[in-house]
Amino acid sequence: MTGNKIFYSVAAAMAALSLSVSPLVAQSLPGEGTTVRMGQPTWDTEWFQAQIYKKAMEALGYTVNEPTALDNPPFYQALAQGDMDFWASGWFPLHNTYLEEIEGKGSTVGYVAKGGALQGYLIDKKTAEEHNIGKIEDFKNPEIAKLFDSNGDGKADLVACPPGWGCELTITHQMEAYGLGDTVAPITASYSASMADAVSRYEEGKPIFFYTWTPNWTVGMLKPGEDVVWLEVETPSLPEDQKEMESQTAIPDVTGCASNPCQMGWPANDIQVVANNEFLEKNPAAKKLLEEMSIPIEDIFAQNAQMYEGADKPADLERQADEWIKANQEKFDGWIDAAKAAAQ
Structure with missing residues (x-):
């Protein structure tokens, strides 16, 4: 009798454990196990946007290394060679000449800011x-x-x-x-x-x-x-x-x-994400996220003003991105939900 009690107790514990684990498995994020190589320009007026895109990728489970600061030619070359996955700093038509270099290897995705860059x-x-x-x-x-x-x-x-x-x-x-x-x-x-x-x-x-x-x-x-x-x-x-x-x-x-x-x-230029085609094909959730995201140009102006006043350290940029996400939480969560749905 005692042995039966022990057996049933162990069985019940295992069943409970199974029940507690199953939802976690079901809720696994589409980016788990994938490291994203993200670029950002050498000019600092777009580092704020880069931080928001980084945090959105991380919300999908991706591991995102700190964005690598590159000038235009090395970024587009790295993208074409498969050494960089994306950046959120393509200016078009200003960067039109670089599209020829990445033809078949990379694409523009979505709009960070449409027509607002003078x-x-x-x-x-x-x-x-x-x-x-x-x-x-x-x-x-x-x-x-x-x-x-x-x-x-x-x-x-x-x-x-x-x-x-x-x-x-x-x-x-x-x-x-x-x-x-x-x-x-x-x-x-x-x-x-x-x-x-x-x-x-x-x-x-x-x-x-x-x-x-x-x-x-x-x-x-x-x-x-x-x-x-x-x-x-x-x-x-x-x-x-x-x-x-x-x-x-x-x-x-x-x-x-x-x-x-x-x-x-x-x-007037459109600011767009430029991403490696192979990365987009392998990561439908990331592709959908990049299609959905955008940042009002007046919000970028406001952050740039903070940078000029001295709030331009990495910790400042991360804090500013967190504050922007909190102030736009419903919109941000909508991007993440749409991206998760694209991976199913």
């Missing part, structure tokens, strides 16, 4: 009004150019883009197309350091001339229409791989531009 040239409002400067072509005038010369070489110093950035190729093309080679000197050193120097010069009351994009902390510190103004172009001119976009460079309702629409010379 680009162009700005100068301080005070100098623009005093000297009636409204177009990039005005810099062909050596007297205008000298106003923005800080090193005495007679050329306007333009804060531009470092080598390897998509915007560097477009700026190089436009300097030639607009005949500015003799009067404008693009600064291609570290963008953040060059812009910090420009902000200091502005605060000292000196003229400044710079390229920027949105979202970016620059237009939070130097507000278009108040501190700076956008320069227009007389005729748009883009590199060959973007030629078809020249008709889309007149952007309506641009704050800080004298005209509406504003002929900025750059089309």
